[in-house]
Amino acid sequence: AQKITQTQPGMFVQEKEAVTLDCTYDTSDQSYGLFWYKQPSSGEMIFLIYQGSYDEQNATEGRYSLNFQKARKSANLVISASQLGDSAMYFCAMREGPGTYKYIFGTGTRLKVLA
Amino acid sequence: GAVVSQHPSWVICKSGTSVKIECRSLDFQATTMFWYRQFPKQSLMLMATSNEGSKATYEQGVEKDKFLINHASLTLSTLTVTSAHPEDSSFYICSASLKPSGNTIYFGEGSWLTVV
Numbered sequence: 061a062q063k064i065t066q067t068q069p070g071m072f073v074q075e076k077e078a079v080t081l082d083c084t085y086d087t088s089d090q091s092y093g094l095f096w097y098k099q100p101s102s103g104e105m106i107f108l109i110y111q112g113s114y115d116e117q118n119a120t121e122g123r124y125s126l127n128f129q130k131a132r133k134s135a136n137l138v139i140s141a142s143q144l145g146d147s148a149m150y151f152c153a154m155r156e157g158p159g160t161y162k163y164i165f166g167t168g169t170r171l172k173v174l175a
Numbered sequence: 176g177a178v179v180s181q182h183p184s185w186v187i188c189k190s191g192t193s194v195k196i197e198c199r200s201l202d203f204q205a206t207t208m209f210w211y212r213q214f215p216k217q218s219l220m221l222m223a224t225s226n227e228g229s230k231a232t233y234e235q236g237v238e239k240d241k242f243l244i245n246h247a248s249l250t251l252s253t254l255t256v257t258s259a260h261p262e263d264s265s266f267y268i269c270s271a272s273l274k275p276s277g278n279t280i281y282f283g284e285g286s287w288l289t290v291v
Contacts, residue, residue, distance in 0.1 A: 151219070
């Protein structure tokens, strides 16, 4: 069965430094998508970055990059130059296979950026 | 701007009453929407997949008679929590994909339900 694991319940990072949020996944599908979402205290879910299983390049979106290691089944999110506004919950998610857009989510990592 | 709108953002209802939450796709047609539930400090749990013009597909353990889902149009799905109890208090959030094979789903703003 598909599964997403985020082992870091909480992380601290100093402002302007980089931080890596871990995500490992388990799936038997060859085609899948990996996502990261940010959830501020307001509750909304903000899409950050996407990585397809067949994408050879690691995805990047501004200060966000996804360190995709397919053999290790990991999809870590790297946030560079952390800002105070980055403090939030971060969820890793996986779309289960092609032809569906049913997602499963990890348990999340709460990031706190320190001034 | 938001591509999926959810209403209401906050709702308080009395135990035993029913409450309806709306999820609208803005400027696009969503043949499929999803409803999630999130307890405090926990992850999102998929409750059901809402299909336009057909019955919703519920995840295991979700009571279909308790959580009624209606997807009457291509831009609107509703979740009705019937005979609400305090344990139904939670954060409910919907999502929709921009296109059938879209890589990304977009979420509504979420609805905080408190049953007193």
